[in-house]
Amino acid sequence: MAPVKVFGSARSTNVARVLVCLEEVGAEYEVVNIDFQAKEHKSPEHLARNPFGQIPAFQDGDVVLFESRAISKFILRKYKSAEADLLREGDLEEAAMVDVWTEVEAHQYNPALSPVVYECLVYPATRGVPTNQKVVDESLEKLSKVLDVYEARLSKHTYLAGDFVSFADLNHFPFTFYFMATPHALLFDSYPHVKAWWERLMARPSMKKLGASMAAAAGIKA
Amino acid sequence: MEAPVKVFGPLLSPNVTRVILCLEEVGVEYEIVNVDFNTGEHKSPQHLQRNPFGQLPAFQDGELMLFESRAISRHVLRKYKTSEVNLLREDNTSEAALVDVWLDVEAHQYDPAIAPIIYQLILVPMSGGTPDQKLIDESLEKMKKVLDVYEAQLSKHKYLAGDFVSLADLSHLPYTVHFMATPFASVLDSYPSVKAWVHDLLSRPAVQRVISQFPRY
Numbered sequence: 001m002a003p004v005k006v007f008g009s010a011r012s013t014n015v016a017r018v019l020v021c022l023e024e025v026g027a028e029y030e031v032v033n034i035d036f037q038a039k040e041h042k043s044p045e046h047l048a049r050n051p052f053g054q055i056p057a058f059q060d061g062d063v064v065l066f067e068s069r070a071i072s073k074f075i076l077r078k079y080k081s082a083e084a085d086l087l088r089e090g091d092l093e094e095a096a097m098v099d100v101w102t103e104v105e106a107h108q109y110n111p112a113l114s115p116v117v118y119e120c121l122v123y124p125a126t127r128g129v130p131t132n133q134k135v136v137d138e139s140l141e142k143l144s145k146v147l148d149v150y151e152a153r154l155s156k157h158t159y160l161a162g163d164f165v166s167f168a169d170l171n172h173f174p175f176t177f178y179f180m181a182t183p184h185a186l187l188f189d190s191y192p193h194v195k196a197w198w199e200r201l202m203a204r205p206s207m208k209k210l211g212a213s214m215a216a217a218a219g220i221k222a
Numbered sequence: 223m224e225a226p227v228k229v230f231g232p233l234l235s236p237n238v239t240r241v242i243l244c245l246e247e248v249g250v251e252y253e254i255v256n257v258d259f260n261t262g263e264h265k266s267p268q269h270l271q272r273n274p275f276g277q278l279p280a281f282q283d284g285e286l287m288l289f290e291s292r293a294i295s296r297h298v299l300r301k302y303k304t305s306e307v308n309l310l311r312e313d314n315t316s317e318a319a320l321v322d323v324w325l326d327v328e329a330h331q332y333d334p335a336i337a338p339i340i341y342q343l344i345l346v347p348m349s350g351g352t353p354d355q356k357l358i359d360e361s362l363e364k365m366k367k368v369l370d371v372y373e374a375q376l377s378k379h380k381y382l383a384g385d386f387v388s389l390a391d392l393s394h395l396p397y398t399v400h401f402m403a404t405p406f407a408s409v410l411d412s413y414p415s416v417k418a419w420v421h422d423l424l425s426r427p428a429v430q431r432v433i434s435q436f437p438r439y
Contacts, residue, residue: 051371051374051375052327052331052371062316063316063319065319065320065323066323067322067323067326067327067330069322069326070319070322070323070325070326071319073318073319073322074315074318074319074322077312077315077318077319078315089300089312092297092300092301093286095296095297095300096286096288096293096296096297096300099290099292099293099296099297100288100289100290100293102293103290103292103293104275104290106329107290108275146275149274149275152274153274
């Protein structure tokens with residue numbers, strides 16, 4: 001079977017979201033870089049894969065997809081095994097909890113945490129601009145309130161959807177990984193259950209492997 | 223007989239509407255329990271037990287308590303699916319993937335463009351404020367770029383995920399219904415496939431049952 005293709009840079013957070021799922025199910029894949037500098041993301045070839053001109057895009061045989069969470073779910077469904085059942089669609093309640101905490105990552109956690117990653121790491125590197133401290137401070141305040149909820153949840157369960165790891169947890173990997181390379185990583189020390197959960201995730205082979213290559217590509221110590 | 227499911231939050235709140243539309247499509251009995259935003263009831267200890275972020279909606283089905291409207295919607299459509307009403311297509315990996323794609327497009331592309339327009343034109347005046355015209359204009363420009371993509375997709379397929387209606391289509395309705403009641407509804411005249419798709423969705427019996435309860439602006 002031909003390896004599936006993921007279009008975009010392996011260190012991009014939304015590409016990494018897809019890659020961690022591919023690693024978890026053990027599917028063979030190929031990363032095809034998309035050159036932003038050369039505006040390749042707006043080329044007709046790429047727009048045919050992702051009409052919004054963004055990354056990632058994905059191809060598995062005849063199936064062409066975009067939107068990283070949709071791609072990830074396709075992978076986790078198609079390549080599901082007894083060892084890797086990360087959506088739990090065989091159980092209504094478990095599947096619902098996976099969906100809830102997947103939405104929480106998208107609508108609560110990421111909007112609070114990602115501006116810190118952009119201001120501290122991405123913009124200084126890509127735009128040569130200094131960190132906007134006001135944005136960082138406001139985001140950290142929002143993130144603290146979100147982490148209050150996560151701390152309560154993770155003191156009752158080992159993982160977000162219950163006592164089993166799932167897609168909900170995996171979704172947090174890319175942006176949190178980069179957050180831990182900013183000076184604000186210490187925020188997690190105030191949330192012992194959240195910190196322990198993060199360390200459990202980072203001990204997974206998929207995240208150790210991807211983390212190492214993301215750190216190397218971004219030139220950060222992680 | 224099982225107790226009706228409960229939806230916590232007012233019908234008119236777009237994220238609550240999303241869930242109600244799904245319940246109407248599958249024909250499941252439900253009860254709407256109001257949560258009074260104006261008195262801060264959404265931040266009460268009782269409501270925080272249902273939704274720890276203090277937002278609307280929350281949902282109860284027997285012992286199961288859920289929040290986040292798209293997660294609730296998925297649960298409803300999965301559990302109460304029938305041979306006639308299969309709006310997630312989880313029995314077909316490729317179809318389910320396309321539903322997921324366009325549901326994410328709704329959340330990440332469409333909503334960020336349309337929501338500020340609804341907020342400025344409808345909610346801001348309700349609390350005695352003046353709409354921010356600059357924000358409305360910027361949002362309309364963003365929305366048109368998004369509609370370019372939708373027009374291309376909907377001229378190839380009857381619905382977003384293919385030639386079958388799905389949650390991806392229905393999820394657009396809460397904000398779109400409000401948008402159609404604003405003077406900017408005529409923006410859709412330049413997007414004939416999108417306009418036809420909106421009217422097709424609005425004519426669904428389940429959708430009519432819900433929006434007939436909306437006040438006319």
